[in-house]
Each structure stands twice: as C-alpha cells, then as structure tokens.
Amino acid sequence: MGEVLRAESVLLLRRQNAADMQSLALWLRSQMGEKERLLVSYLLGELSEEEQVRVEDHAFTDPSYLAEIEAAEADLIDTYVRGELPPDSLPGFERRFLRSPSRRSKLELAQALARVVVESKSPPR
Numbered sequence: 001m002g003e004v005l006r007a008e009s010v011l012l013l014r015r016q017n018a019a020d021m022q023s024l025a026l027w028l029r030s031q032m033g034e035k036e037r038l039l040v041s042y043l044l045g046e047l048s049e050e051e052q053v054r055v056e057d058h059a060f061t062d063p064s065y066l067a068e069i070e071a072a073e074a075d076l077i078d079t080y081v082r083g084e085l086p087p088d089s090l091p092g093f094e095r096r097f098l099r100s101p102s103r104r105s106k107l108e109l110a111q112a113l114a115r116v117v118v119e120s121k122s123p124p125r
Contacts, residue, residue, distance in 0.1 A: 039072035045096030081110045
C-alpha cells in the first residue's frame with residue numbers, strides 16, 4: 001500500500017513539475033520583448049523560412065543586430081545549462097540549435113564553467 005502511495009505521489013509531483021515548467025516558460029516568454037522572442041525563435045528554428053531569411057538579412061547588414069543574436073545565443077545556452085529551458089523548447093534546442101559544431105563547443109564550455117562553479121561552492125573534503 002505504501003509503495004502505491006509513493007508511486008502516486010511521485011507521479012503527481014512530476015505532473016506538477018511539468019505544469020510549473022510550462023507556467024515558467026510562459027512567464028519567461030512574456031517577460032521578453034518582441035525582438036528577444038523573435039531571436040530565440042530564430043535560434044530554435046521556430047520561424048517560417050521567410051522570417052528566418054529576414055532575420056539573417058538583417059544580421060548581415062547590421063553588425064549590432066548580429067551582436068544581439070549572439071547575445072541571445074549565449075543567454076539560450078546559459079538557460080539550458082541551468083536547466084531552465086522550457087520543455088517545449090528542448091527539441092528545437094537539441095535538434096536545430098546544437099546542429100552547429102561552434103554552438104556545441106560553446107555549450108560544452110558553459111557546462112564546464114557551471115561544474116567549476118558548483119565544485120567551488122562545495123565544502124573541501
């Protein structure tokens with residue numbers, strides 16, 4: 001009986017965590033400006049081909065816009081490493097965003113830095 005209750009509690013907790021993550025994802029997106037949402041959608045491969053071409057054309061002609069894309073890319077990597085990327089964004093991140101060897105290298109560096117931070121906060125043995 002206790003095993004069944006624990007299993008049901010775990011299942012309920014998982015459902016609640018999924019609902020909380022979806023709520024967090026909606027809240028995070030609501031806090032972004034229109035341009036930030038566009039850039040994140042671009043990086044995750046969520047834009048139509050026409051919108052994607054528009055973003056790329058703008059990046060080629062405006063160095064400051066390219067810098068904004070690079071900043072959005074860094075923020076996206078950091079969000080993923082912290083485990084805060086909304087579940088509905090994971091497939092796009094893992095399939096589209098990480099397709100680039102350069103982005104995978106940046107992710108590996110961010111993960112290594114995160115491990116160093118965690119280890120530096122751990123008490124010495």
